[in-house]
Amino acid sequence: MEIELDLVDKGIINILQENAKTAYAEIGLKLHVSAGTIHARIKKMERLKIIKQHTIEVNYAMLGYDITCFLGVFLTKSSFYDSVKRNLEKINEIVSVHYTTGQYSMFIKLICKDTNHLRSVLHDKIQKIDGIQRTETLISLKESINTKMKLQ
Secondary structure, three states: OOOOOOHHHHHHHHHHHHOOOOOHHHHHHHHOOOHHHHHHHHHHHHHOOOOOOOOOOOOHHHHOOOEEEEEEEEEOOHHHHHHHHHHHOOOOOEEEEEEOOOOOOEEEEEEEOOHHHHHHHHHHHHHHOOOEEEEEEEEOOOOOOOOOOOOO
16 A cells, blocks of 8 residues: 655655654744644554654764674575574664565674674574574775665
8 A cells, every 4th residue: 555645644654764853843834834744744644654663873882882794695495584584573783674585585783783794694693593504794994885775
């Protein structure tokens, strides 16, 4: 089911993606509508699951987590996907998991303190999950772009 959004709805989403803490009154001023309208529109988009959550972005490097990497996962069989996903959800260092087409069955983003921490997560947690045949690790040297898609 495709949901039609008007310019106000799209404007709300774009503003909240930049800063989820923006006050309704400020959004209303930018979009030339009342704060009450903004509140009602946000509640409606939450009910429809267009807005899934309001969040913050943490600078993990400032907290000592210096390694961001991506992990290509090869499953023994595709039927292992659900059980592997449930086990991956328990690993704190994993920040996203994607079921993919192409070379890998799954593509994971994880954040670790250093290479020893990464080795431990790979060896002691991920590679011990039943259904994972093997993994391939790609370490990010620098994140160049991290943005949200602007709705038009």
